[in-house]
Amino acid sequence: MGRPKQFDPETAVEQAMQLFWREGYGATTPQRLVDTLGIGKGSLYNAFGGKRQLFDLALRRYLDLQNLAVAELLEGPGPVKERLRRTLHFVAQTDLADPDRRGCLALNSAIEFGRTDELVAAQVQGMFDRIEGAFRALVEEGQRAGEIDPGRDAKSLASLLLNTVNGMRLTARVESGSDRLSRVIDATVDLL
Template identity: 30%
Template sequence: MVRPKEFDERIALTAAMQVFWEKGYEATSIGDLTERMKIQRPSLYATFGGKKELFEAALKAYVQLSLTYVENKLRRAPSMKASLLAYFQGIIEGSGGSNPNFGCLCVNTMVELAPHEPSFSLITGEFHARLTELFQRSIEDGIRTGELSNQLNPSSIARVLTLTAIGLSVTMKMKPDPARVKHVAAEILTLLE
């Protein structure tokens, strides 16, 4: 007879995601994970597989949460420009449950692991593509409402915004002088003029 699980997989996965986000993949030990997840090693292996499989599951969960957050951020503002300003300011300030010292788990993975691990590269590539789609849709909406010029190329600008968001996330991990990044979010919006 199979014993029922004595823990909530979703809660355990969220705890694992937090550990990987704080420490990075390489620096995170199985002991770090089991302690934070409040489960035993056999339960971790039986439920999630090894460290790599657990990280993949945590990264996929993070990607979904992150994209949902971005989509909501882009839709809730009174205007398209205001939504982008809030999004980029959020990267600088670490809003949305983020911590600028940790950066973005997906971006960290792009830098640390994706070049060497095809499965991580696939997940981060999907994040990159979906973020670009969200930006493109938002720009197209701005053109449709007349807030933005119809001379803009939504797909080109969306790609630039995605690369800018990734670069800004990496920059914020370096803890730059606040004066250097204070006006960056507003400066990014000049791409839409």
């Protein structure tokens, strides 16, 4: 009798994240997961508890990566409006460069699950809250530096920026080029 195949759980979560991101939760069967991860069904259930638990780990990984990427860009060097412009262009270019045009796993999950799954809704809402908080901090910094009118409500501008990013990510799923997204980015930064 052979020894059971060993696998790295972190790599498995990454591979599962890519699969769920490409195909969605509902279209991803347990068999497709074990084939993609190169593990047996027993290992899937023993290591992760099942498809749903693995999805939760994959979504958490995605959310952490997205939050880190946005925070690094927004906290980087340079004037506030230029950091915002760089961040928005990064989002647009990343989504447009994806040959599968997967969009955002968090938004895709929100669309697929809606409010029917409290855990998914809470995870996605948490990401929205963190990104909106980062935008708010950026706006407030811009207000202190004189780049953004201090009379504008920072919380409202942060909500607008979050909604703009979410709209851009949806648009990028079907857009053939960057022109429309570039106009959105320029108009958004000009609004501030």
